[in-house]
Amino acid sequence: MANRWTWRLGAMVFVSLAAFFLVRGCAFMPWNSGGGSVSVRVTVCRDFGKEVLKDEAIEVREASSAMEALQAVAEVETAYGGGFIQAVDGVASQYDGGAGRKADWFFYVNGQMADVGARAYEAREGDWLLFDFHSWEYSMFTPVLAGCFPEPFVHGYGGSPEGIAVAYATGRRVEGEELAEFLASRSASSCRLVQLGGEWRPDDGEYALLVGTWQELAGNEMVAEGFLNHARLGLFAFFEGGELRLLDAAGSLARSVDGSAGLVQGLGARLGDGESALVVTGTDEAGLRRALDYLLGADSRAPRPVPGVVLLPGGKSLALPVGRD
Numbered sequence: 001m002a003n004r005w006t007w008r009l010g011a012m013v014f015v016s017l018a019a020f021f022l023v024r025g026c027a028f029m030p031w032n033s034g035g036g037s038v039s040v041r042v043t044v045c046r047d048f049g050k051e052v053l054k055d056e057a058i059e060v061r062e063a064s065s066a067m068e069a070l071q072a073v074a075e076v077e078t079a080y081g082g083g084f085i086q087a088v089d090g091v092a093s094q095y096d097g098g099a100g101r102k103a104d105w106f107f108y109v110n111g112q113m114a115d116v117g118a119r120a121y122e123a124r125e126g127d128w129l130l131f132d133f134h135s136w137e138y139s140m141f142t143p144v145l146a147g148c149f150p151e152p153f154v155h156g157y158g159g160s161p162e163g164i165a166v167a168y169a170t171g172r173r174v175e176g177e178e179l180a181e182f183l184a185s186r187s188a189s190s191c192r193l194v195q196l197g198g199e200w201r202p203d204d205g206e207y208a209l210l211v212g213t214w215q216e217l218a219g220n221e222m223v224a225e226g227f228l229n230h231a232r233l234g235l236f237a238f239f240e241g242g243e244l245r246l247l248d249a250a251g252s253l254a255r256s257v258d259g260s261a262g263l264v265q266g267l268g269a270r271l272g273d274g275e276s277a278l279v280v281t282g283t284d285e286a287g288l289r290r291a292l293d294y295l296l297g298a299d300s301r302a303p304r305p306v307p308g309v310v311l312l313p314g315g316k317s318l319a320l321p322v323g324r325d
Helices: 002-023 066-071 151-155 173-184 221-228 285-296
Strands: 037-046 051-061 076-079 084-088 103-109 128-135 163-168 191-195 206-211 237-240 243-247 253-257 262-267 277-282 308-311 317-320
Touching: 037 066, 051 066, 066 076, 066 084, 066 128, 084 103, 084 128, 151 206, 163 173, 173 191, 173 206, 173 285, 206 285, 221 237, 221 262, 221 277, 243 317, 262 285, 277 285, 285 308
Parallel strands: 037 128, 163 191, 163 206, 206 277
Antiparallel strands: 037 051, 076 084, 103 128, 237 243, 243 253, 262 277, 262 308, 308 317
């Protein structure tokens, strides 16, 4: 009889312990007791940052997805098996296949448009995860948000850039050295300085800054092709007939600048491949200097998720896309 009660007592203890660990999710098991966290910034905004809805610095578990980080700060509705963001805090996709306005949520990592959905991207330490709701009637993709500088060059995409290149036009080595020195003190990635040639492109995995006046940069194939195909790349400023043309969110001409102006704009045909670049240029030398000073002053202002910035005389700046006069 004693043996029978001993057996029953042991069985009851076993069942109780099993239930305890099931309920607590095996929290005390060695493989579940640790697990680090990463710090990220999550920004939810509209119309390329014109209206900021959420902007929070949070910590998430290691290996968390960008979707999980977004869900930690906002109410999210998904579609197509959870991989597509349908709505954030009630702001929903407006494309239904008809003739209505085409507007959706777009996901960026440190200023570069992701080539995967938010559920498939693993958040890394220091990542700035941007979710912007904007129209894609003009262009489906705007690969680089130049206003996020220097984030792409510091934290990269899925990890630090494999390398950084500062390509300067003939006669612009001093300007190139200024940018290279600025980035070398802020990024863990190696930075090389190179003179820009007609066929030059960044190496695989390399982030690039191209510096020179428009006339000096136009001979480079990548730059010329990019500005010629501005709609395909989602660029909201381009040079034509000696003037700088500025577009609104719908891709219509909003204004032209025929005087001195600087321009900082992203340039990159593909998504998440590390070959995107920022063009630092101007209609003339004075405009180029303003564009360069704008980037070198990045530490004194908050970065903005805008595709580009135009610098006018007198210190005035215009965020792209621009509104109509």
